Amino acid sequence: MSMTTTAGHVHADPHHIGVVIEHPGPASKRIVTAYGFWIFLLSDIVMFSCFFAAYAVLSGQTAGGPKGSEIFEQRNVAIETVCLLLSSFTCGMASIAADVRNRFWYYLGMAVTCVLGVIFLIIEFREFADLIARGYGPSRSAFLTAFFSLVGCHGLHVSAGVLWLLTMMAQVFAKGFRADVLRRMMCFALFWHALDIIWVGVFSVVYLLGGGT
Amino acid sequence: MLGKLDWSAIPFDQPIPLVAGGVVLVAILAVLIWVVVKGHLPYLWHEWITSVDHKRIGVMYILLASVMLLRGGSDAIMMRIQQAVAYQSQGYLPPEHYNQIFSAHGTIMIFFVAMPFVIGLMNLVVPLQLGVRDVAFPTLNSVGFWLTATGALLVNLSLVIGEFARTGWLAFPPLSELSYSPGVGVDYYAWSLQISGVGTLVAGINLVTTVLKLRTRGMNYLRMPMFCWTTLASNLLIVAAFPILTATLAMLLLDRYFGFHFFTNEAGGNVMMFMNLIWAWGHPEVYILVLPAFGIFSEVVSTFSGKALFGYRSMVLATMAICVISFMVWLHHFFTMGAGPDVNAIFGIASMIIAVPTGVKIYNWLFTMYGGRIRFATPMLWAVGFMVTFIIGGLTGVLVAVPPADFMLHNSMFLVAHFHNVIIGGVLFGAFAGFEYWFPKAFGFRLDERWGKLAFWFTFLGFYVTFLPLYIAGMLGMTRRLQHYDVAAWRPWMFMAAFGMLILSIGVICQIMQLVVSIRNREALRDRTGDPWDGRSLEWATSSPPPVFNFAFNPDVRGEDAYWDMKSRARQQSLEHDEPEYQDIEMPRNSPTGFVCAFFATIMGFALIWHIWWMVILGGLGAWATFVVFAWRDHDEYVIPAAEVAAIDRVNLEERRSLVSMAGIV
Numbered sequence: 116m117s118m119t120t121t122a123g124h125v126h127a128d129p130h131h132i133g134v135v136i137e138h139p140g141p142a143s144k145r146i147v148t149a150y151g152f153w154i155f156l157l158s159d160i161v162m163f164s165c166f167f168a169a170y171a172v173l174s175g176q177t178a179g180g181p182k183g184s185e186i187f188e189q190r191n192v193a194i195e196t197v198c199l200l201l202s203s204f205t206c207g208m209a210s211i212a213a214d215v216r217n218r219f220w221y222y223l224g225m226a227v228t229c230v231l232g233v234i235f236l237i238i239e240f241r242e243f244a245d246l247i248a249r250g251y252g253p254s255r256s257a258f259l260t261a262f263f264s265l266v267g268c269h270g271l272h273v274s275a276g277v278l279w280l281l282t283m284m285a286q287v288f289a290k291g292f293r294a295d296v297l298r299r300m301m302c303f304a305l306f307w308h309a310l311d312i313i314w315v316g317v318f319s320v321v322y323l324l325g326g327g328t
Numbered sequence: 329m330l331g332k333l334d335w336s337a338i339p340f341d342q343p344i345p346l347v348a349g350g351v352v353l354v355a356i357l358a359v360l361i362w363v364v365v366k367g368h369l370p371y372l373w374h375e376w377i378t379s380v381d382h383k384r385i386g387v388m389y390i391l392l393a394s395v396m397l398l399r400g401g402s403d404a405i406m407m408r409i410q411q412a413v414a415y416q417s418q419g420y421l422p423p424e425h426y427n428q429i430f431s432a433h434g435t436i437m438i439f440f441v442a443m444p445f446v447i448g449l450m451n452l453v454v455p456l457q458l459g460v461r462d463v464a465f466p467t468l469n470s471v472g473f474w475l476t477a478t479g480a481l482l483v484n485l486s487l488v489i490g491e492f493a494r495t496g497w498l499a500f501p502p503l504s505e506l507s508y509s510p511g512v513g514v515d516y517y518a519w520s521l522q523i524s525g526v527g528t529l530v531a532g533i534n535l536v537t538t539v540l541k542l543r544t545r546g547m548n549y550l551r552m553p554m555f556c557w558t559t560l561a562s563n564l565l566i567v568a569a570f571p572i573l574t575a576t577l578a579m580l581l582l583d584r585y586f587g588f589h590f591f592t593n594e595a596g597g598n599v600m601m602f603m604n605l606i607w608a609w610g611h612p613e614v615y616i617l618v619l620p621a622f623g624i625f626s627e628v629v630s631t632f633s634g635k636a637l638f639g640y641r642s643m644v645l646a647t648m649a650i651c652v653i654s655f656m657v658w659l660h661h662f663f664t665m666g667a668g669p670d671v672n673a674i675f676g677i678a679s680m681i682i683a684v685p686t687g688v689k690i691y692n693w694l695f696t697m698y699g700g701r702i703r704f705a706t707p708m709l710w711a712v713g714f715m716v717t718f719i720i721g722g723l724t725g726v727l728v729a730v731p732p733a734d735f736m737l738h739n740s741m742f743l744v745a746h747f748h749n750v751i752i753g754g755v756l757f758g759a760f761a762g763f764e765y766w767f768p769k770a771f772g773f774r775l776d777e778r779w780g781k782l783a784f785w786f787t788f789l790g791f792y793v794t795f796l797p798l799y800i801a802g803m804l805g806m807t808r809r810l811q812h813y814d815v816a817a818w819r820p821w822m823f824m825a826a827f828g829m830l831i832l833s834i835g836v837i838c839q840i841m842q843l844v845v846s847i848r849n850r851e852a853l854r855d856r857t858g859d860p861w862d863g864r865s866l867e868w869a870t871s872s873p874p875p876v877f878n879f880a881f882n883p884d885v886r887g888e889d890a891y892w893d894m895k896s897r898a899r900q901q902s903l904e905h906d907e908p909e910y911q912d913i914e915m916p917r918n919s920p921t922g923f924v925c926a927f928f929a930t931i932m933g934f935a936l937i938w939h940i941w942w943m944v945i946l947g948g949l950g951a952w953a954t955f956v957v958f959a960w961r962d963h964d965e966y967v968i969p970a971a972e973v974a975a976i977d978r979v980n981l982e983e984r985r986s987l988v989s990m991a992g993i994v
């Protein structure tokens with residue numbers, strides 16, 4: 116019996132190591148969705164890498180304007196970072212709550228995530244507004260161009276994430292923990308965590324490296 | 329209220345775009361009226377526009393590409409005539425119009441002909457070859473297509489409202505910056521590419537996920553048809569490269585709209601950064617286009633030689649090698665910009681290395697043909713024509729990969745001849761081969777062979793008569809994008825190229841004739857078995873056109889060349905005649921999400937180009953609302969009952985049995 120099986124699958128075992136792994140067929144919807152979203156996130160990270168590269172190229176081009184160390188306020192950045200990292204934790208709590216179908220903890224987790232995200236955005240917005248008011252807007256120098264674009268691109272992603280978050284809460288409220296809603300929730304969580312990873316990059320490359328003299 | 333838009337945007341003083349635009353507008357209106365009057369609108373809406381069926385979406389992609397090919401081709405004819413007559417004179421096209429034409433020609437041919445053509449073929453064929461019922465994300469697939477169509481619409485809109493970029497197809501700064509291109513041309517260019525770029529990215533994610541996660545039972549990686557492998561490689565490149573284009577164009581737009589300094593001459597901007605970024609996308613893009621063509625040729629050569637593909641594994645390896653190395657050669661597009669001899673040498677060597685896997689492929693195709701029983705049907709003619717033409721294009725490519733030679737040939741007509749040699753000889757011939765090869769699968773009848781062969785020979789000949797002279801003109805020192813010139817030695821070659829364009833145009837007419845004649849004779853050309861070419865992969869294991877669910881049962885694959893294997897086994901072990909037990913099939917429901925989303929994207933893109941900010945917000949909100957409505961629906965699938973599946977499948981099974989039993993007797 117085993118002989119015939121092997122003979123029938125001779126092509127699946129090209130090196131004759133005796134292990135035949137037949138592809139089992141199409142994956143489940145949950146796996147397919149998550150996989151596709153991972154691919155999207157990778158492409159998004161490629162996009163961010165362009166803005167990182169542009170920042171690396173242009174960070175010295177201050178054109179007589181301020182350098183990074185003159186305008187970055189470490190205290191604000193620290194608060195921003197704490198907000199985002201905490202929000203990743205609460206987003207994880209919301210995901211777990213969704214998996215066990217607990218509405219109360221789900222709404223709580225998502226609401227706290229939302230509040231932390233909005234605090235982050237407000238701090239960032241005030242930082243930008245303050246710089247522009249001092250005449251250090253993005254058109255002042257190539258360095259500021261790259262700075263505003265890289266940090267702003269992340270900020271835009273967080274804003275889109277907040278919009279998505281509110282939509283997800285509304286959807287759970289309207290539709291409950293349906294299979295497709297849970298799949299979307301999984302994608303949202305991946306997105307939110309990915310933004311955290313990118314923020315770690317922004318924090319290190321822009322604020323830590325640029326903050327020193 | 330309307331931003332920068334006013335009546336001066338309509339080019340009343342320029343007869344050519346106005347008349348061309350008017351004719352197109354009348355044609356579109358006529359088609360629309362015909363559709364409405366004849367009562368086809370509900371059919372079009374339910375069966376095509378809102379369809380999430382990968383086969384239908386594939387066909388629509390190819391239709392879009394074909395229409396845009398006519399537009400891009402008209403631009404090419406205008407340029408060839410201009411350069412033939414503009415010796416010591418201004419010719420018939422004013423410089424600002426000529427510059428728009430060559431920019432539009434390149435943009436349209438790459439983004440709205442080559443890209444949708446190959447994406448359309450991949451969409452149509454890959455799920456069938458993998459033995460599955462649909463792609464990973466059917467509705468997103470529809471969104472991707474309609475966003476591509478939005479981009480094409482915006483580019484063509486620039487013909488009659490405003491202007492197109494005069495910067496060449498990659499809009500190099502500082503020329504494309506606001507100070508040197510104050511009009512809306514570059515904005516048309518950038519926004520249409522941003523929107524269609526989102527569509528391409530969606531298609532890329534979709535097809536990567538489909539190939540990696542949706543394969544039928546037993547379809548191990550090393551049993552996938554070659555076209556699936558090249559699809560995988562090409563779409564991995566899309567996922568990795570298109571975000572770079574998005575980011576680069578976003579930077580250019582920020583410069584133009586908000587006075588940023590990414591690529592400006594002032595305030596520390598860096599023009600070379602644009603070159604590096606755009607070509608870090610641009611070179612992989614070349615392979616995004618040509619790899620699927622390689623896959624098509626692999627299928628065609630193997631089928632029409634009646635042999636399994638020679639060196640399947642080396643072909644897979646070569647494909648994936650190209651996929652990786654294509655990201656390491658971008659600098660060869662600007663050797664002359666002073667990166668220094670060491671950097672130039674590295675990229676020159678990398679560019680030569682990437683020719684090696686391509687060479688491996690050529691040998692594999694030749695050895696597949698060697699000893700085979702070759703049938704020279706139209707797809708095979710395109711494949712053989714490709715091999716000859718592509719080798720010449722590849723060799724001139726290796727030539728310009730040598731930095732010292734490139735210093736002489738950079739931006740000359742030699743370069744123009746080279747990339748047309750590989751893009752026409754590689755991508756377009758591949759697209760045509762795939763079109764002829766899979767047309768019966770998509771529509772259920774074969775294309776007329778006589779007109780098909782005529783189309784091939786005219787195109788093949790026309791290509792050489794058009795582009796060999798451009799190599800020579802380049803050697804004689806002629807640079808690209810010249811609106812007029814004073815060198816007598818170039819003139820005969822420009823005449824010859826214009827004559828070649830005439831031959832190429834006859835080829836195009838033959839192809840249109842082929843379509844007309846085949847549709848008229850479709851009953852005689854009907855493909856009843858679903859396997860008109862004696863094919864080897866799974867797309868031939870279902871009827872032509874396939875039912876919406878593709879396969880009544882997901883096929884069980886036991887080796888390479890899955891369908892060939894099944895046919896051979898069916899001939900050996902007398903046919904199984906008892907009816908299989910049919911089951912209900914769940915399929916995704918059609919959805920207007922893609923169309924509506926693209927409608928809002930068109931509004932938003934147009935508003936962004938003309939700085940109509942309230943309309944931008946409106947379009948953005950509309951697109952978001954479309955997705956929310958989509959997310960809110962309760963039933964996203966419908967069930968095809970087993971009885972219906974059985975009724976559809978039995979017809980084809982009967983045809984197939986008679987075919988196999990006849991072959992058994994022979």
